[in-house]
Amino acid sequence: MIFIKSKLPVVVTFVAAFIIVAQYYLDIPAWKSFAAELLRWNVVLAAFALALGIGGIVRLHWGRISRRDPSAPYSAICLLSLAVFLVVGFAQTTRGKTYQWLWDYILLPVQATSYATTFFFITSAAYRAFRIKNSYAVVLMVSAILMMLRVGFFASVMPFTPKVAAWVWDIPTTAGMRAVTIGAALSLVGSSFRVIVGLERGHLGGGE
Amino acid sequence: MALNKNVYFHLFVLVAFVATFYYTASRFRQGGKFSIRKLDAIAKMEEAVGRATEMGRPIHWSYGMGAFDAQYFAAFTLLEYAASLCAKYDTQMIVSIALPEVVPMTEEVIRKAYTDAGKIDKYRPDDIRFWGGSHNPAMIGTISREQVAGNFMIGSLFHESILGIEAAARYNAIQVGGTANTHQLPFIAAGCDAIFIGAEMFAAAAHLQPNPVRVGSVSAEDWLTRFMIVLMAVGAVMATFGNSALANLMKR
Numbered sequence: 001m002i003f004i005k006s007k008l009p010v011v012v013t014f015v016a017a018f019i020i021v022a023q024y025y026l027d028i029p030a031w032k033s034f035a036a037e038l039l040r041w042n043v044v045l046a047a048f049a050l051a052l053g054i055g056g057i058v059r060l061h062w063g064r065i066s067r068r069d070p071s072a073p074y075s076a077i078c079l080l081s082l083a084v085f086l087v088v089g090f091a092q093t094t095r096g097k098t099y100q101w102l103w104d105y106i107l108l109p110v111q112a113t114s115y116a117t118t119f120f121f122i123t124s125a126a127y128r129a130f131r132i133k134n135s136y137a138v139v140l141m142v143s144a145i146l147m148m149l150r151v152g153f154f155a156s157v158m159p160f161t162p163k164v165a166a167w168v169w170d171i172p173t174t175a176g177m178r179a180v181t182i183g184a185a186l187s188l189v190g191s192s193f194r195v196i197v198g199l200e201r202g203h204l205g206g207g208e
Numbered sequence: 209m210a211l212n213k214n215v216y217f218h219l220f221v222l223v224a225f226v227a228t229f230y231y232t233a234s235r236f237r238q239g240g241k242f243s244i245r246k247l248d249a250i251a252k253m254e255e256a257v258g259r260a261t262e263m264g265r266p267i268h269w270s271y272g273m274g275a276f277d278a279q280y281f282a283a284f285t286l287l288e289y290a291a292s293l294c295a296k297y298d299t300q301m302i303v304s305i306a307l308p309e310v311v312p313m314t315e316e317v318i319r320k321a322y323t324d325a326g327k328i329d330k331y332r333p334d335d336i337r338f339w340g341g342s343h344n345p346a347m348i349g350t351i352s353r354e355q356v357a358g359n360f361m362i363g364s365l366f367h368e369s370i371l372g373i374e375a376a377a378r379y380n381a382i383q384v385g386g387t388a389n390t391h392q393l394p395f396i397a398a399g400c401d402a403i404f405i406g407a408e409m410f411a412a413a414a415h416l417q418p419n420p421v422r423v424g425s426v427s428a429e430d431w432l433t434r435f436m437i438v439l440m441a442v443g444a445v446m447a448t449f450g451n452s453a454l455a456n457l458m459k460r
Contacts, residue, residue, distance in 0.1 A: 025219050027210040049308035053338030056311060060334050071353070114345040118367060121374040128377065129398030140398070177390045180406040184388035186432050187410035189225055190425040191278040199421045200413075203284045205316035 005205075010198035017196040057082065143168055216460045221432065228431050233424025242423045244415050249384050250289070252402035256358030256382035257293040265357040266300035266335075268350065270372055272387070273306040273343050274364025278410075279388055280310060283363040284317050285413040286386070286404075290360055291321035295330065302350055303336045306343035311336065344368045351375040362386040362404065365396065373399035386412075 016038060023035035061075035069075070088099045130141050149158060150165035194200035211219070236242055260267050269290060271283050287303075294301040303318070305311055314336050322331040339346035348371055351359065359376035361369055365387040376383055377399065385396030386404030396403050404412060407429065414422040443454045 025212055025215055027212045046307075046309055049311060050340075053305070053308035053311050053340065056333070056336065056338045060337060063334060111341070117348075118371060121371050124377075125370050125374050125395065125399055140394075180388075180390050180393065182436055183429075183433060184390075184406035184410075186225075186429045186436075187282070187407040188278040188388065189222070190229070190429045191281050191410050193226065193229065194421060194425055195278070195281050200281065202288055202317060202320075203281060203313040205320045 006201065009204055010201065014196055014198060017192075021196075054082070143173075214460065217458045224435070225428050225432055228428035229424045231424075232427035232431070233420040236418075236423045236427075237420040242414075242418055242427070244411060244418070244426065247404070247408060247412055247415055249386065249402035249404050249408070250412060250415060252382060252384050253286070253290055253358075253360065254293055256360070256384065257290065257297055257299055259382055260357035261297040261299045263357045266302050266354050267294060267358040267360065268302050268304065268347075268354070268356040268372075268376065268381075269360045269362075270304040270343075270347055270368070271306070271310060271363030272361060272365035273368050274366055274389065276307055276309055277364055279364045280313075282409045282413065283386075284313065285416065286360070286362050286409070287314065288317050288321050289416050291318045292325060295322045295325035295327050298327075298330060300332070301335060302354060302356070304343060304347040304350060305336065305338045306340060308338060308340065311338050344371050347372050348375045351379070351381075355379045356381050359383045360385075361396065361400075362409065365389055365392040367392075370395045370399065 019031075019038055020035050023032045026032075058079065061079050064075040065072045065079075085099075085102065088096065088102060092099050094100075094103075130137070130144065132138055132141060146161060146165040146168055149155065149161040151162075155162050191200070195203075232240075257267055267290065269287060271280060291301060293299075301318075303314055305314060315333060318336065319328070319331055322328050337346070337350070347368065350356075351372065352375060356376055356379060359372060359381045361372050361383070362385065365385070366389065369385060369387070369392045373383055373385065373396065383400040384402050384404075385400040386409040387393065387396065388406045388409060390406070393403075393405060397405075410429070411426050414426040439454070439458070443458075446452070446454050
């Protein structure tokens with residue numbers, strides 16, 4: 001049991017990662033195509049994990065319904081929607097007429113509505129971010145104003161603003177972002193290496 | 209062996225990293241010294257859990273909606289830290305998850321934190337919530353209904369960062385963010401009380417538990433960063449004088 005829970009995932013991770021990483025450095029077509037096939041298996045694994053996630057959703061909402069929680073009606077709608085999508089999906093596949101209708105006329109409008117609320121969140125975030133509370137906020141405020149002034153009416157009456165904004169974008173912003181990118185990329189290599197060779201096992205419920 | 213001729217330099221960087229990693233790890237194991245800058249975001253996480261405990265309100269955690277990559281492994285370390293604090297102070301922590309494959313790993317990390325704290329009976333699997341594609345509205349709803357006192361958004365963040373941060377700001381939650389996705393850094397910097405910028409998220413593991421593996425990894429990353437800076441400086445000087453030999457070498 002301990003082997004299946006802690007050692008087997010490490011062995012599988014190492015073998016799979018070795019195949020994927022090595023195909024980048026090796027010029028062997030058969031190896032590359034096998035690595036590509038292995039990547040496709042990821043979809044199958046994710047499908048198994050999805051079943052686990054659905055189990056969690058059912059457990060959470062069924063618990064609320066059985067406890068007669070105030071949010072029980074919403075939980076019932078959630079479980080009902082899940083059941084309808086599952087039944088229709090299994091009966092017709094995701095290309096079926098009813099499934100497509102459910103997707104196009106119920107799910108997509110609901111998602112678009114929720115996405116539209118981003119506007120309000122970004123507006124209030126901008127208000128909070130631009131409040132001048134320290135020297136960093138002043139830099140942020142000045143940079144943001146420059147970016148806004150570089151286009152449209154303001155750019156025509158203040159022709160120097162696009163040039164200053166371009167300098168801010170090309171020099172300090174790009175330099176800062178590249179520094180973060182290089183540091184993060186090297187850290188990604190380090191973190192991935194620790195996981196691949198099994199030195200970091202926190203996600204399996206173990207230490208190092 | 210048929211090596212890909214276009215990635216010699218990449219292979220050199222990988223080999224250099226592995227060699228430096230094992231060297232620095234063995235030096236630390238033999239009693240070498242290691243110091244890491246204090247990360248404010250870690251202290252802020254403890255402050256958030258403490259405040260949540262006093263107020264009797266939960267902590268919320270999200271990895272974001274990005275694809276499963278190494279950022280999640282850095283986040284697992286910080287999740288374990290947050291979960292151990294919550295276990296210690298008997299504070300509820302709700303985790304919003306978008307990717308199904310992350311659910312079992314999250315369960316293992318949190319279960320281990322509660323086991324280590326000797327409070328496995330307080331572990332609540334129901335607080336680990338898989339939302340899938342509905343992550344964003346579900347996360348906003350959870351934050352609003354539960355009126356969280358702390359919000360940690362650490363991982364592969366995209367536009368959901370601003371949604372979670374603004375939702376939690378309405379309840380004056382203490383917020384800690386962290387990502388290596390540069391396009392989201394301005395948003396979390398503007399909205400959070402403390403942040404892990406890129407590599408800091410990965411270095412936090414060595415800060416929390418400085419063992420040879422983590423210290424070796426962070427030291428190797430630092431040495432390679434220095435090497436990259438030297439390469440950039442030398443390359444810039446050479447390019448200024450019209451010599452592109454180094455740039456050509458790095459393309460191979």
